[in-house]
Amino acid sequence: MLNLKKIVVLKNNLAHFNSVFSVDCVIFGFDEGELKILLIERNTVPYINWWALPGNLINQNETLDASANRILYELTGVKDVLMEQYFTFDGVKRHPQGRILTVAYYAILRLSTHKTLKPVTDFAKDAAWINVKELPKLAFDHQQIVEKGLEKIKNQIKNQPIAFELLPEKFTLTQIQQVYELILDKKLDKRNFRKKILNFNILKELDEKQEGVSFRAATLYKFDKRKYTQFFGKGISF
Amino acid sequence: MLNLKKIVVLKNNLAHFNSVFSVDCVIFGFDEGELKILLIERNTVPYINWWALPGNLINQNETLDASANRILYELTGVKDVLMEQYFTFDGVKRHPQGRILTVAYYAILRLSTHKTLKPVTDFAKDAAWINVKELPKLAFDHQQIVEKGLEKIKNQIKNQPIAFELLPEKFTLTQIQQVYELILDKKLDKRNFRKKILNFNILKELDEKQEGVSFRAATLYKFDKRKYTQFFGKGISF
DNA sequence: CCAAAAGTGTTCCCTCTACACCCATGC
C-alpha cells in the first residue's frame, strides 16, 4: 500500500511526472497501384469508432523502438517491422485526458505480405489499409502526423532506394515507376526513368515475365542487395 | 492536501506517469574560423561540474518549442533563437534518477551577437562556446546528441543556405567557404565554390572591403533576403 | 620584395530533359 512518504514524493515530483508518452505509427504499403497506410478503428474513448493511426502509450522500461513495435503488433497484428522515428508531436492540447507527447514512427513495407490484419487487443476494433488519397477524418492530430510522414518519405525516396521495400520480390519497371510517381506526386518520363534506375545497377533482370495480363508481358526484375549495399549513401534524385 | 481519491487516481496512472521529458539544445556558432557549440558547466547532480548541452526538464503547459527556448535562456542567457527539433532520444538508462526522454533541438546562430553568456539560474555554473573539434567529455549521452546534430546540419547545409546564419551581416566569400568546409568536413575548390554561390544570386556585393588585414582586402558581401525567399526550396549541393 | 590571401576562365564530361514510335500479347 501507499505510505505517506511515498505520497509526498509523488506529490513533489508531480509537476514533472504527469506527462505521458505515446507512439504513433505511419505504415506505408503499395498495392494495386495505390499508396496506402495502415489504420485502425478505435474501440476506446476518446474518439471511439474513429479511424486513427496505430498508436498507444509506451510502457516503462521499454525503448521507444520497442514500444512502436509492440503497439503496432497489438493493434494490427503486423510484426517485425523496421520503423524509424521522425518527429515528436507536442500534445499540450492534443488529448482530452491531458498532456500527451507523441513520437511518430514510419515504415515502408511490402503490403502483400501483410494483407491479413488482426488486432490482438480490443483497443482496436479493426485494422485496414487505406488509400492515402482517400483518407477518412482521423482521430486526434493524426492527419497532421500523416502529412509529415508523407513529406518524410518524399524526401527519402529521392535519396535512398526505399521504393523496393514497397514492392513484391519480383516487379516490373513500371511498378517501380508508379511507386515513385505516387510518392513524389508527379508524372515521370518513362524512358528517362528506366535509364536512370537501371544505371544505378541495383536491379537484376530476371528471365521471367509478368503473367496473367492481357497485353505484352513486362520483364520482371529483382532488387540486388549486394549492389545496393555498395550503392547506399550516394542517393538518387528525381 | 491530498485526499484519498486523488491518491488512488495517481496510483492507477502511475505506470504511465513516471516518465519525464526533457529538452537538450545543440547550438552552433562560427567564430575565428571554428565551428563551435554552446555548452554549460553543470552545477547539480548528477554529473556535477561536467560539461553538458543546455538542457532540462520541460514544464507542464509549455510546448516543446517554448521549453527549448526557456531552457536555453535559463542556462546560457541566450534568447530568441529559432531552434528546430531533430530527434527524440530514448532514455531508459539515460539518467541515474530514472527514465527520461529527451527531445533534441538544434539551431545555428551568429556567434558574434551572443558572445556574453550568463546563466540566469544556478543549474549551470558557467556557459561557453567550445570548438566542435575539441569537445570535452560530456554528461549523459550528450556526445551522441551532438554527433547526430552535426549530421543534421551537414545534410541541411547542402539543401538550404543556412551558412549565412552563422556569419556576421557582412562577410567575405572566403568566410562562407570556411563554414561549408567546416560543416561538410572537406576542402572545396575556391573557384568552383565562388561560381556556385554567386550563381544562386542570393548575395549582394557591397562597396566595402575587409579592414585590418595585412594582405589584399576581400570584398564584403551581404545576404539578400528577398532573393533568398524566391530561391528557398531549390537546394544547393556540394 | 616578400608573404598572404584575393580574385579570376576554360575545358571536359556527365547527367538531365524533352520527345514519338514500333512491339508483343490477349481477346
Place this chain on the structure above:
DNA sequence: GCATGGGTGTAGAGGGAACACTTTTGG
C-alpha cells in the same frame, strides 16, 4: 485487328569537377 501497356535512342543544354596564375596589400 485492335486495345493495352512494354520497350527503346538521340540531341541539346546545363552543371559539376579539375586545374594555376596574376593581383593587391601591409609590413
